[in-house]
Amino acid sequence: MTDRSSSTDELRFADNEAGLVPVMRVLRETFCLPLEQAREPAEVLRRTGLVGTSVERELIADGLRRRSVATGIRRR
Incomplete structure (x- = not known):
């Protein structure tokens, strides 16, 4: 969940129309963020x-899938 220049992949929305509310919920639940x-x-x-570790990206992507928000991984 950090900007790591050494990582070559980034998690992106498959659909640009996804709202912030489900994303914020996933981030709050996954990483215990306020x-x-x-x-x-x-x-x-x-x-x-x-950009983050593969584990971070997968945790976020899994949470978003459970909320019907499609994501994808893009090579940078």
């Missing part, structure tokens, strides 16, 4: 994609 700290990475995911 609401105000979940907003920034949710915005980053929507704008440019999230």
Whole structure:
């Protein structure tokens, strides 16, 4: 969930119309973040994609799939 320049993959929305609420919920549940700290990475995911470890990306993607938000991994 951090910007790691050494990582080559990023988690992105498959559909740009996904809302921030389900993303923020997943981030809050997965990483025990307060609401105000979940907003920034949710915005980053929507704008440019999230870079992180493969485990972080998979945890977020799995949570989003459970909320019917399609994601994909893009090679950078």
